[in-house]
Amino acid sequence: MFRAKLVAAIVGAIASVTLVGTPTAAATGEAQPSAVRTIYYDSSRAAELAPLVDQAAQIWNAGVTSVKLVKGAGGISASTAQNGAAPGMASCVGCTRGTITFYRNQIRSSGAAPLRVVVHEFGHILGLNHPQDIGNCDKVMAGGRCDNAQPNAQELAAVQRFWASRGLAPAPGAQPDESTVFDAPASAGV
Numbered sequence: 332m333f334r335a336k337l338v339a340a341i342v343g344a345i346a347s348v349t350l351v352g353t354p355t356a357a358a359t360g361e362a363q364p365s366a367v368r369t370i371y372y373d374s375s376r377a378a379e380l381a382p383l384v385d386q387a388a389q390i391w392n393a394g395v396t397s398v399k400l401v402k403g404a405g406g407i408s409a410s411t412a413q414n415g416a417a418p419g420m421a422s423c424v425g426c427t428r429g430t431i432t433f434y435r436n437q438i439r440s441s442g443a444a445p446l447r448v449v450v451h452e453f454g455h456i457l458g459l460n461h462p463q464d465i466g467n468c469d470k471v472m473a474g475g476r477c478d479n480a481q482p483n484a485q486e487l488a489a490v491q492r493f494w495a496s497r498g499l500a501p502a503p504g505a506q507p508d509e510s511t512v513f514d515a516p517a518s519a520g521v
């Protein structure tokens with residue numbers, strides 16, 4: 332029957348889409364340095380910051396080609412909570428699975444733009460640590476009481492290199508210490 336064929340065709344199409352999205356090469360453990368890595372992020376628990384999470388993903392996606400942040404489950408879970416020790420916390424550096432938590436009290440008191448905080452935490456997920464010049468507003472990873480949410484060319488290049496060289500086997504780093512980064516006074520770019 333035509334109807335049965337149509338259903339079969341739709342089911343087949345869904346199955347093939349699912350297969351395309353499955354990282355089959357990961358199972359073999361073979362590194363594919365040229366492959367674009369996909370990091371899924373879930374903003375469903377980020378509350379009022381959810382639009383900024385999407386915006387931060389777009390900012391990073393616009394600047395690098397070796398890795399792509401895509402909305403979906405099973406990767407980085409972003410959530411927003413009331414009180415914490417820093418505006419944001421990322422559970423790992425250079426990782427495809429983990430958590431980011433934002434804290435309203437600290438975002439309010441830090442003086443940093445909320446979007447800058449969100450872009451900064453994704454920067455950790457994408458492999459970046461804090462630079463020496465904390466408070467340099469040109470760098471999103473430098474924290475500080477700054478408004479700028481656009482990573483500079485150096486930061487984008489570092490993310491690009493990290494994922495291009497790691498291929499399918501990133502080596503996640505430890506949780507960064509966020510306790511004082513955004514309290515630092517803003518400094519002029521160098």
Ligand SMILES: [Zn+2]
Binds near residue numbers: 508
């Ligand atoms: Zn940080």
